[in-house]
Every structure is written in structure tokens, then in C-alpha cells.
Amino acid sequence: MAGRFLGKTLATVSLSVALASVTLKSLGRCSIAACSNSFSSCGFHLNSNMMSGSDGTKENSHNKARTSPYPGSKVQRSQVPNEKVGWLVEWQDYNPVEYTAVSVLAGPRWADPQISESSFSPKFNEKDGHVERKSQNGLYEIENGRPRNPAGRTGLVGRGLLGRWGPNHAADPIITRWKRDRSGNKITHPISGKNILQFVAIKRKDCGEWAIPGGMVDPGEKISATLKREFGEEALNSLQKSGAEKRELEEKLHKLFSQEHLVIYKGYVDDPRNTDNAWMETEAVNYHDETGEIMDNLTLEAGDDAGKVKWVDISDKLKLYASHFQFIKLVAEKRDAHWSEDSETDCHGL
Numbered sequence: 001m002a003g004r005f006l007g008k009t010l011a012t013v014s015l016s017v018a019l020a021s022v023t024l025k026s027l028g029r030c031s032i033a034a035c036s037n038s039f040s041s042c043g044f045h046l047n048s049n050m051m052s053g054s055d056g057t058k059e060n061s062h063n064k065a066r067t068s069p070y071p072g073s074k075v076q077r078s079q080v081p082n083e084k085v086g087w088l089v090e091w092q093d094y095n096p097v098e099y100t101a102v103s104v105l106a107g108p109r110w111a112d113p114q115i116s117e118s119s120f121s122p123k124f125n126e127k128d129g130h131v132e133r134k135s136q137n138g139l140y141e142i143e144n145g146r147p148r149n150p151a152g153r154t155g156l157v158g159r160g161l162l163g164r165w166g167p168n169h170a171a172d173p174i175i176t177r178w179k180r181d182r183s184g185n186k187i188t189h190p191i192s193g194k195n196i197l198q199f200v201a202i203k204r205k206d207c208g209e210w211a212i213p214g215g216m217v218d219p220g221e222k223i224s225a226t227l228k229r230e231f232g233e234e235a236l237n238s239l240q241k242s243g244a245e246k247r248e249l250e251e252k253l254h255k256l257f258s259q260e261h262l263v264i265y266k267g268y269v270d271d272p273r274n275t276d277n278a279w280m281e282t283e284a285v286n287y288h289d290e291t292g293e294i295m296d297n298l299t300l301e302a303g304d305d306a307g308k309v310k311w312v313d314i315s316d317k318l319k320l321y322a323s324h325f326q327f328i329k330l331v332a333e334k335r336d337a338h339w340s341e342d343s344e345t346d347c348h349g350l
Helices: 003-026 034-039 225-236 243-257 324-334
Strands: 050-052 058-060 097-100 154-162 166-178 197-206 262-270 278-289 308-312
Touching: 034 154, 034 278, 050 166, 050 324, 154 278, 166 225, 166 324, 197 225, 225 278, 243 278, 278 324
Parallel strands: 097 154, 166 278
Antiparallel strands: 050 058, 166 197, 197 308, 262 278
16 A cells, blocks of 8 residues: 555656646746746646646646547547546546557557556566656556556546557657748847747648657667657658668758757656556657758658648747647747747746
8 A cells, every 4th residue: 555655656746846847947037927827728737736827727737638539539538527637536436438449459569468468568667678668757656457647537548549558658859940031031020029930840640730740769769769760751751752862861860960959848748649548758859950051951741640741930829739839838938039929928038
């Protein structure tokens, strides 16, 4: 019993620390009162605790992981009220729906077997062969042989569309440049007076939402390799290039991805694919082309999971997939770029 309580405490504390880190970085020199509205509406909070919005009401941080129907299906999650998301809250009548997609049960190389299979003995909370089962947010609890989502209840058990029990690790490369006029001068926003930053966005085929290009980390693959591979596949259509074209593309990508970069975020993501037993975690990294010369020599072309790809101006009017809005907000603040026309929410000091 003491072990289970310790697991709960560790999960709650580690996620709270992660949330505090992101929040403090984003607030910078601004007061909490000035920024509370933007944070309460962004949909990116990492722990299962309740937070106060600007109107003083309680708002739960675990939103997209409770939406129905589950992506790619007609499955409806059991409804989880805000006050019962956290595992520390007793809920004896909790009856989540069981769902794992047929595509996952088919046993592709990127997916785990079912927990019930006798030959499957995963090593949770550690490196399991080439599969990383450690969470970026610390230890997570195991209950009845299944890992438990550290952010709280989702109304659905199983794995849904996710291949791994526990954390499913992804990488999101955020490629940016300054918006420039025909003369090559940086364009400033007429109200904020700050330079306008652009990032490469893709339109996802699965849900039609605009997003940062990115994808899952392959077993044994370094994050840096995933970042470069996913950007090439989704934003440059590298999978369809000839051998010579791939070599030329690799040289240009190496120049972009070998420069200094900013790690924007590492950890749990509030994602619509999450379940009680499987969840998304990511490492979002910003690679900035200060002069624009590197990206000028690369032609954007949608590929793999992307339906479209384009440069998008960064501002608080963006509507993006999962937690990508918050990642982009942090990039704008890091680069001291335009974000909002409202001076109270245009926070800096990173």
C-alpha cells in the first residue's frame, strides 16, 4: 500500500514541477494576473490538478485526452468530470471503456503485444531493450500490470491508436524564420512593434488540423535523428525523392539541424489519443534560420502523414493540434517575436 501511495505522490509531484517550469518560463516579467487568461485558454497543462482561470472558475488541465469520439473511431469515452480526473480522488464507480484499435492489435513492429500475452514482459519505468519506457515526467504507477496515465483519468483504457503501453515518445521540430519583405527586411507587426516569426506547419491527414511536423521516435533512435527525419518526411517529402535528391536534401538538412537550437519542452502532452494506459510525450525543439538562407534553398512539399505544408505567421490567433499552440507561444517568447496585439498578454522575459 505504501508503494502505491509513493507512486501516486511521485507522479503528481513530477508533473506539478513540469507545469511550474513551463508556466514560469512563459510568464517572464509579466504578472500572473496579466497572463492568466492566455494560459487558461491554451489547453496545455501538464498535471491533473485544477487550475483557476482568469474569471476565478476552476478549469481542468486534462482536456483533449477526454474528448469523444476517440480519434479514428466512433468510440465514446466514459465521461470524466473535472473534479474526478486525478487518481488521488476516490471514484469507486469509475467504469472506463476498453478500446485498442485494430491497427494496433494487428501487431505492427511499432506496437507492443497485449499485456495478457504470456511472452510479453515489459520493463516499465526503464529502458526496455531498445524501447524507452521511462517517462520524461518521472515514475508512473503500474496497476494490474498496466501503466497508469500520470495526468489522470481519460475515460478509456487500453491503448487506442498508440502502440506502446505507457509513454509513447515523439519529437516535434519547430522550424522558424523571420517574415521578410521583398527587399529582405524583417517585417514588424504594426501594433506590437515586434518582428513577425514564421514556422513550418503541416495539415494532418488524420484530423485535418494544422500542426508542427513531427512523429514517433523509433526504438533505439536518438531524438536529434527523429527531429530531422520527421521534418524531411512530412515537410519536404523526402520518402519520395530519388537517391541523388535524398543526398542533396540530407546535406541541406544537416546544415539546418547542426546549428544551435532551443529545447522548448520535454514531457507529457494532452493529446486526444491518450488513454488511461498509454499517453503521448514529446520533445519540442526549435531550429531557427536567422538569415533565411538555409530554408530558401529548401522547397516545402507535403509528404507522409501531411496533407499540406506551408509557412505560417506566428500569433495568438493560431488554432493548432494537441498542445502545439503552447509550444509555438513559447518559441515566440524565446525569440522575442510578435505574439499578441494585446500588450497585456504579449509576455516576455525568458
